[in-house]
Amino acid sequence: MPPRTPRADAQRNRDRLLAAAAELVAEEGVQASLRDVARRAEVGLGTLYRHFPTRDDLLEALLGRRFEALAEHAERAERAEHAGTTTTADPERALVDWLQEFTLGAAAYRDLPAALVATLHSPDSALHASCLRMREAGGRLLLAAQEAGAVRPEVTPLDLFALANALGWIADQSPSLAERREHLFRLVWDGLRRR
Amino acid sequence: MPPRTPRADAQRNRDRLLAAAAELVAEEGVQASLRDVARRAEVGLGTLYRHFPTRDDLLEALLGRRFEALAEHAERAERAEHAGTTTTADPERALVDWLQEFTLGAAAYRDLPAALVATLHSPDSALHASCLRMREAGGRLLLAAQEAGAVRPEVTPLDLFALANALGWIADQSPSLAERREHLFRLVWDGLRRR
């Protein structure tokens, strides 16, 4: 038998929890109180744990679509490069554009970068899969840019992941640093380019 | 009258608290439980708050010397450059060396970088003064390196502070990134150099 559709009240509670979490996490960051989420959703605390046994499960529900979109973005750029015949495919440009968007996504909420990096060593996290897919898609864009001679050969996909998260982390730590996000991005990016 | 020497038991408690905090913060990072610190010091919880009203007061007590030393390091290098007559003063080298040490100091404990960056907007923090002195000393080393044509003119002291903290943050987030600390430092540093 195919999976049954969930009971109507369960589905409703799940929706309410996600809406409440989206608000609260946007306001207070990844560390927002789960009790507050349940309260705002007007749902019992146990109900939250039933739907999202772990904080990472909740975050994955909030961010999954965005991360999938980022992976697809990279995969699309990759295919465009392979198909590049008449038009000059520009692997460097493709990587920069993607990296900018990735940096924004990795810092969608305050303290999200730390959660994403933690994912590296906890394969059971609900965020692990979508995070890995993004890293791999970005890694292939990196390789193309390196083969085109635009990026230093000793840069690894992990370096990219680390630096993008670090840039997102900085910007979320202080308003005066948030202003300098693009400037800092350019400085770091220039460190990755072949000279 | 000059300030009286503290009562012997008060001095003893302060020492015990600092010793316990040094251990615990080294083990668990800046967020270590203050209750645990008091317990390990075998001291009442109120005693901890009397000596260190704020977590930042405790951290300043733990790190003050180290930060002062870093500021002095930069100031020494600065004076050496001014006095540079026969020997070739090397402002770039002086800045890199200092920045390496600064990056290590800013990440002396897990999550310390976040506390230091927070200092930017909270002038009442106990960490503010020593942090500011470091930033200013580093800023003068930066200026010298820029005047020597070694570093891009659009890099600010705040950029330096932000990037050093970001590098320290990365290294403390995951063992596999800690291994790449020097490599990442070189990549970022090369982004700051004039090309």
Add this chain to the structure above:
DNA sequence: ACCTGAACACCGTTCAAGT
């Protein structure tokens, strides 16, 4: 199947009571 909230073991912070 699913929901609820009390219960447990923790926090940070304050403050009345002691010496």
Add this chain to the structure above:
DNA sequence: ACCTGAACACCGTTCAAGT
């Protein structure tokens, strides 16, 4: 002058009891 620990208002997580 300094120390102590109970008290308060919060957490995250679990689980017996309900529908």
